[in-house]
Amino acid sequence: MLTGSAVCRAAGGARKPAEFLCLILKLLQIQPDKEIVIEYIKNEDYKYVRILGERHLLDMRLAACRSSIAGDARKKASTSMSSSRWHPVLRGRL
Numbered sequence: 784m785l786t787g788s789a790v791c792r793a794a795g796g797a798r799k800p801a802e803f804l805c806l807i808l809k810l811l812q813i814q815p816d817k818e819i820v821i822e823y824i825k826n827e828d829y830k831y832v833r834i835l836g837e838r839h840l841l842d843m844r845l846a847a848c849r850s851s852i853a854g855d856a857r858k859k860a861s862t863s864m865s866s867s868r869w870h871p872v873l874r875g876r877l
Contacts, residue, residue: 810839
């Protein structure tokens, strides 16, 4: 089992990020398909590849949740801004 310090640590006197953390950022940049990430998770030979896939799948799910929450918040904001509760002067400017 890998600990958090072995996976996402900063090392050295210059406090540069660990190679694993750089791989996480690279996966976020290239955005592989979900099938590729699933193959990373199924890999039993290399534990870091498996953890990398699990972490990326978690990031993809969190991003999907955030976008749906943000969409709901935008919808609520647009309906509340058009309501009569707003001050008449402010309502005219919107």
